[in-house]
Amino acid sequence: MKAILKLLRPHQWAKNSFVFLPLFFNGKFTNLEFLFITIIVFFVFSFAASGIYCFNDILDAKKDKLHPIKRHRPIASGNIGKCSAFFIMLICFIISLLTIYFFSSYIKTHVYNLYWVIAIYILMNIFYCIKLKKMIIVDVFVIAIGFVLRIFAGGLATGILLSHWLVLMTFLLALLLAFAKRRDDVVIYEQTGLIVRNNINGYNLSFMNQAVSIIASITMVCYIMYTVSPEVVERFQTSHLYITCIFVLAGIIRYLQITIVDAKSGSPTEVLMHDRFLQVSILGWLLAFVLIIYVL
Numbered sequence: 001m002k003a004i005l006k007l008l009r010p011h012q013w014a015k016n017s018f019v020f021l022p023l024f025f026n027g028k029f030t031n032l033e034f035l036f037i038t039i040i041v042f043f044v045f046s047f048a049a050s051g052i053y054c055f056n057d058i059l060d061a062k063k064d065k066l067h068p069i070k071r072h073r074p075i076a077s078g079n080i081g082k083c084s085a086f087f088i089m090l091i092c093f094i095i096s097l098l099t100i101y102f103f104s105s106y107i108k109t110h111v112y113n114l115y116w117v118i119a120i121y122i123l124m125n126i127f128y129c130i131k132l133k134k135m136i137i138v139d140v141f142v143i144a145i146g147f148v149l150r151i152f153a154g155g156l157a158t159g160i161l162l163s164h165w166l167v168l169m170t171f172l173l174a175l176l177l178a179f180a181k182r183r184d185d186v187v188i189y190e191q192t193g194l195i196v197r198n199n200i201n202g203y204n205l206s207f208m209n210q211a212v213s214i215i216a217s218i219t220m221v222c223y224i225m226y227t228v229s230p231e232v233v234e235r236f237q238t239s240h241l242y243i244t245c246i247f248v249l250a251g252i253i254r255y256l257q258i259t260i261v262d263a264k265s266g267s268p269t270e271v272l273m274h275d276r277f278l279q280v281s282i283l284g285w286l287l288a289f290v291l292i293i294y295v296l
Contacts, residue, residue: 003079004088007057008050014269016045018147018170019154026160027236027293034158037106041114041157044099045150048118051092052125054085059129093122108159117153121146136202140178147174165226172219176252177268179215180259183208187263212259216252223248240292247285254278 019041020029028034057064057075064076074080080088096118104111124132124142133139151170155162186208189200226232227241254277258264264271272278 003074007054007074007080007085007088008092009053010046010050011273012049012053012269013042013046014272015147016042016049016150018150019045019157021151021166021170022155022160022162023158024289025163025166028158028160030294033106034108034160037103037108037157038154040099040103040106041153044096044114044118045121045153047092047096047099048122051089051096052122052129054089054092055126056129058082058085058089096122107157109156113156114153117149117156121149121153124149134199136199139199140175140182143178144171144174147171163231165222165229165232168222169219169226172215172222176212176215176219176255179208179212180255181268183212183259184263209260212256216256220245220249220252236293238292241289243292244285244288247281247288251278251281251285254281 020038023029023031023034023038057073060070061073061075061082064070064073070076075082075085097115100107100111100114100118107114125146128139128142132142148167148171151162151166154160182203183205185200186203186205190205224242224245227245228239232241233239254275255271258271258275258278272282
């Protein structure tokens, strides 16, 4: 059972919390009906993602055995066979799709729209595992699009229309995390000569540092523009959202430090789980946003 859980990577399910963003940024988080269906969508995406992790580990088992960290994954280490992993993958996909079916009456838009989003997510990531992750730049853009699909799913489930600001910020933040993760692979390659990705030769530290810095800058500017935009001020009936920028800037700058100085950006989820500065920054942003939108 422990090996199966490790294969499914439930600790990575935190990424699927992006489905809650439409709810949160539209001031609807206290709507219990909307919250319930969004939680359902969270698990729909979580099982779909776990199925993709299984598929990826099946394909990469041989390569993972050479990786200093990935060699401990269940398939690479021999704890789970490829056939068993394939069966677990199918179960995950079936659970994901059946969950939509059983809770379809709660979905605020046509249920087939949500099916399409999940299907696109699964197919895109299957192609990513097979081919797209070998293509420089395309690989990180596919990852970022996956996060955008998450917020689309959250919006479709609740009937909330997504603002262009939310789509842009989600895409940019995901792109930043993806490039930071690729930078970690470049560090491993330059220090050990170990090729952990087929397209690693298309990147180097100079390029990755510039890419990460540029995207981080654009993300910060985008968030600042979001907080002061007339559209957002009118929607929330407040002009004080700009106060939350301090926490966003602190969090992004800290992540840049972890990425460039500490070279520990290999797993964004692990970084978030262990870095107190990031945790405080996110908590501070969350509390400030909630106070401004839901309380004041």
